């Protein structure tokens with residue numbers, strides 16, 4: 001992004017904010033709808049080309065505002081159709097965006113922060129520490145760019161049909177910008193995705209789960225990863241502040257705000273840590289009879305981690321046990337392994353590479 005000093009970036013402004021912006025210019029609120037349609041549906045970013053706005057308004061917009069998009073620094077295509085982009089986020093760091101095509105849908109996994117402060121012990125992003133929140137423009141820019149770069153679907157719809165906040169960062173720790181971006185994802189004037197097709201994944205910032213239910217009530221995924229507080233305190237440190245019973249109460253309240261709504265519980269399987277049948281039974285004890293689905297995630301190892309992936313057989317038995325006891329349980333397929341595309345655990349490696357490249361450059365400069 002190359003913001004122009006003195007100009008307001010209108011990318012990422014949700015409908016209400018945009019209506020207020022136009023009111024400030026003495027324009028009718030429906031100008032917001034027109035602008036949103038140009039930017040998100042037609043992907044036109046030059047005000048001059050927005051022909052249903054008056055010439056005077058177009059000129060005024062060009063003088064005071066802009067649509068400033070983040071530019072990816074690289075794109076990697078996997079043999080299985082998965083695509084990953086890296087967006088530079090300053091200080092030699094990058095965030096990742098991953099597109100996962102599946103029959104009938106195209107899911108985009110987006111980032112919400114550069115790094116993450118929550119320090120889950122099995123997560124490469126956590127190991128990197130927290131750098132900063134992404135702006136709403138940087139969040140929606142990932143979706144805008146994917147739809148621009150990928151061919152439209154046969155139906156004529158844009159490539160991205162589903163969005164999951166499962167890239168880098170904790171979305172509920174960047175609440176305001178994530179909600180602004182989500183409003184654009186679901187607004188009929190922008191992308192118009194159904195709330196079910198937008199998923200916010202959280203490690204359990206309970207007060208913001210409560211707020212989210214009132215503010216935009218999209219699909220919720222919760223990174224549970226352990227069936228008791230002792231183990232979860234170790235794996236997901238935010239559990240010390242918001243233990244499992246408090247977290248689950250917030251989840252059931254969230255689900256109750258919408259009919260037919262399930263909460264998805266993510267559970268990364270770590271060899272000999274949380275993957276025994278006793279753990280599966282404890283998990284059943286927490287979730288049986290509740291509006292819950294379990295998504296088992298094979299652990300993605302990264303350099304210097306103390307954990308290992310559970311064997312395929314262990315994962316199969318764990319899933320079978322949950323199902324036998326009445327839970328809906330699926331196992332996430334690993335995709336894009338050849339391009340390091342697994343959601344939510346790449347950034348460390350990526351930034352390491354960028355840092356290495358930068359320090360090599362510095363060394364070359366220093367020794368020149």
Ligand code: SAH
Pocket residue numbers: 116120122123124165166167168169170171201202203221222223266267268297298299300301302343344345
């Ligand atoms: N911060 C949010 C969303 C980003 S992480 C959250 O924690 O929910 C998306 C998912 O990837 C989370 O369930 C996270 O726990 C999981 N994850 C993190 N590191 C992983 C790893 N090394 N292998 C597999 N899944 C991982």
Ligand code: SF4
Pocket residue numbers: 116117118119120123124125126127167168169170202203223344
């Ligand atoms: Fe942050 Fe999610 Fe990684 Fe935990 S799993 S450190 S909350 S990104």
